[in-house]
Structure formats: C-alpha cells, structure tokens
Amino acid sequence: MRLRRGGTRRDHDHGRPADAHPAPPWRPAGHPVGHPVGHPVGHPSGYAVELGGVRRQYGRGGSAVHALRGLDLALPHGSFTAVMGPSGSGKSTFLQCAAGLDRPTSGSVRLGGTEITGLSENRLTELRRSRLGFVFQAFNLLPSLTVEQNVLLPMRLAGQRPDRRRAADLLARVGLDGKAGRRPSELSGGQQQRVALARALVTRPDVVFADEPTGALDTTTAAEVLALLRDAVDTLGATVVMVTHDPVAAAWADRVLFLADGSIADTLDRSAPDRIAARMAALTAPAAPAGFAGAAGTAVAR
Numbered sequence: 001m002r003l004r005r006g007g008t009r010r011d012h013d014h015g016r017p018a019d020a021h022p023a024p025p026w027r028p029a030g031h032p033v034g035h036p037v038g039h040p041v042g043h044p045s046g047y048a049v050e051l052g053g054v055r056r057q058y059g060r061g062g063s064a065v066h067a068l069r070g071l072d073l074a075l076p077h078g079s080f081t082a083v084m085g086p087s088g089s090g091k092s093t094f095l096q097c098a099a100g101l102d103r104p105t106s107g108s109v110r111l112g113g114t115e116i117t118g119l120s121e122n123r124l125t126e127l128r129r130s131r132l133g134f135v136f137q138a139f140n141l142l143p144s145l146t147v148e149q150n151v152l153l154p155m156r157l158a159g160q161r162p163d164r165r166r167a168a169d170l171l172a173r174v175g176l177d178g179k180a181g182r183r184p185s186e187l188s189g190g191q192q193q194r195v196a197l198a199r200a201l202v203t204r205p206d207v208v209f210a211d212e213p214t215g216a217l218d219t220t221t222a223a224e225v226l227a228l229l230r231d232a233v234d235t236l237g238a239t240v241v242m243v244t245h246d247p248v249a250a251a252w253a254d255r256v257l258f259l260a261d262g263s264i265a266d267t268l269d270r271s272a273p274d275r276i277a278a279r280m281a282a283l284t285a286p287a288a289p290a291g292f293a294g295a296a297g298t299a300v301a302r
C-alpha cells in the first residue's frame with residue numbers, strides 16, 4: 001500500500017468503499033499528519049498507563065523464563081496503542097500486568113495515576129471493575145443476559161447504579177439501536193463485539209484493554225469494530241491498548257509498540273499496514289539489521 005502525501009486514501013487500500021469507514025489514523029480525517037500521539041481529549045494531564053521497570057519472570061534459576069525484561073512506557077489519556085510482536089515476545093504478559101490481572105516480578109504499574117502493584121486482590125478487582133474495560137477476541141458476553149444487561153454488567157459489578165440511558169447511548173453509538181432486548185446468540189459476531197465494546201466503555205474506564213479484538217471477525221467487520229475503537233478514542237477520550245497480530249488492525253492506532261523477547265524493540269507512530277508489517281517481518285527475521293533494536297528502550301508518548 002502506498003499513501004499519497006496529504007491526499008486521500010485510495011478506495012482499494014482496504015478493499016472496501018472509501019466511505020464505508022472513517023479513515024484509519026495513518027491518514028486521519030481532521031488531524032494533520034504528525035498530530036501529537038495520544039493528545040489528551042477531555043483529560044487535564046497525566047498518563048492513563050505507566051509502566052516503570054516492569055519485569056515478569058516465570059520460574060527460577062537456569063530454567064527461568066524472562067517474559068518481560070524491564071518495560072518502561074507511558075501512554076497518555078485519549079491515546080490508542082497497538083502492541084505487536086512475535087509469538088512468545090511477551091504481549092499477553094504485558095497486557096495482564098498492565099491490566100492488573102497478573103503481578104510483575106518487579107517494577108511499577110500505574111493506572112490513571114494509581115499505583116496498582118501493591119494493591120490487595122480485592123482492591124485490584126474493584127479497580128478492574130470500575131476503572132478498566134476489556135474486549136476479548138471471543139466477545140465473552142453472557143448468553144443468558146440481554147444486550148442491555150451485558151452492557152450494564154460492569155456497572156452492577158462495580159456497585160454503581162445501572163445507567164440505562166448511558167447503555168442506550170453507547171448501543172446507538174456502536175450501531176445497535178433497537179437491539180437492547182436481544183440475546184447475544186441472536187447477533188452476528190461483529191454485533192457481539194460491538195456489544196462488548198459498549199460494555200467496555202460503560203463505566204468510562206481509564207483504559208480499555210483489547211486482546212485481539214478482531215481475531216474472530218472477517219475483514220470488513222473487523223474494520224467496523226476498529227473504526228468504533230478509534231471513534232471511542234477520538235470522541236469520548238477513551239484510552240485503548242490493543243494487542244494484535246494484524247498490521248491492518250495496528251494501523252488504526254496512534255502508536256505501535258513492538259515487543260521482542262520481553263523488551264520494547266521498536267515503536268511506530270501512525271503508520272500504514274505495509275510499514276507495520278515490514279517492521280514485524282524484521283523482528284521475526286533471523287538476523288535483524290544492526291541498530292534496529294536500539295530505537296526504543298523506553299516508549300513515552302508525549
């Protein structure tokens with residue numbers, strides 16, 4: 001794929017009509033190229049996610065696996081970050097440590113300014129329910145609940161009063177007006193993932209963590225879900241961290257972090273899928289070019 005500088009995206013870039021979805025961020029509508037990464041929207045200052053020297057080791061001694069080798073990064077409120085890397089590079093471990101689902105062996109994780117590494121399990125659970133949103137590849141909706149009940153579930157779990165109007169607003173935003181009373185089984189995969197997205201946003205979380213959110217979707221449906229994630233960042237000020245294997249998905253993000261062997265090997269800002277794919281290929285190649293991995297020991301998006 002080639003981009004025309006300052007021009008419009010070509011219709012066939014994603015094999016779909018040009019007007020079918022908003023433009024992905026490597027040629028953002030209304031944003032000049034080089035727009036500051038993760039420029040905060042509706043947030044005074046600070047970072048949504050901060051990792052300092054995060055290490056995660058499995059096992060001990062000679063057989064120890066160093067899944068994360070001292071990650072330093074800071075992601076601003078209102079930013080969309082994709083995390084890529086070869087199999088075993090530490091993406092899942094990163095997501096789990098950053099989302100308080102796993103505890104680092106050492107280092108610091110701050111979410112919305114709160115240091116979470118020392119929190120009790122109960123406090124962590126509370127924080128995850130009230131201040132984080134999750135979107136998974138398998139949608140993970142509760143089949144016995146209606147669409148509206150699924151969307152409101154995080155509010156109930158967090159002990160908040162279920163806000164039906166907020167649920168209705170979010171369902172309309174993700175294009176599911178009129179589907180509030182349906183069961184997940186009555187919806188397509190793409191529609192179920194839209195419900196999951198509305199559910200992830202309902203508590204106005206500090207961060208939405210998405211783990212391969214389009215892995216189970218066809219290309220067109222995946223683009224629709226990614227456009228909605230993008231829109232949540234741009235218009236609601238949401239902060240999204242998304243693990244993906246797909247360069248096309250990663251191209252919707254403001255920044256791509258590439259993990260290799262538990263470290264940040266590289267970063268790319270607002271890039272087209274072919275450029276992202278080329279970086280991935282270089283990471284998985286037997287011998288990366290000299291100097292390639294030295295680009296980003298610390299990823300701080302300011």
Ligand SMILES: Nc1ncnc2c1ncn2[C@@H]1O[C@H](COP(=O)(O)OP(=O)(O)OP(=O)(O)O)[C@@H](O)[C@H]1O
Nearest residue numbers: 058065066067085086087088089090091092093094
């Ligand atoms: N519970 C565990 N016990 C031991 N080693 C583990 C455990 N979980 C992960 N690892 C190891 O840690 C490293 C990073 O794993 P991780 O699952 O984070 O990678 P990944 O990039 O998400 O991989 P994939 O793309 O295949 O899902 C790998 O070497 C993996 O084998």
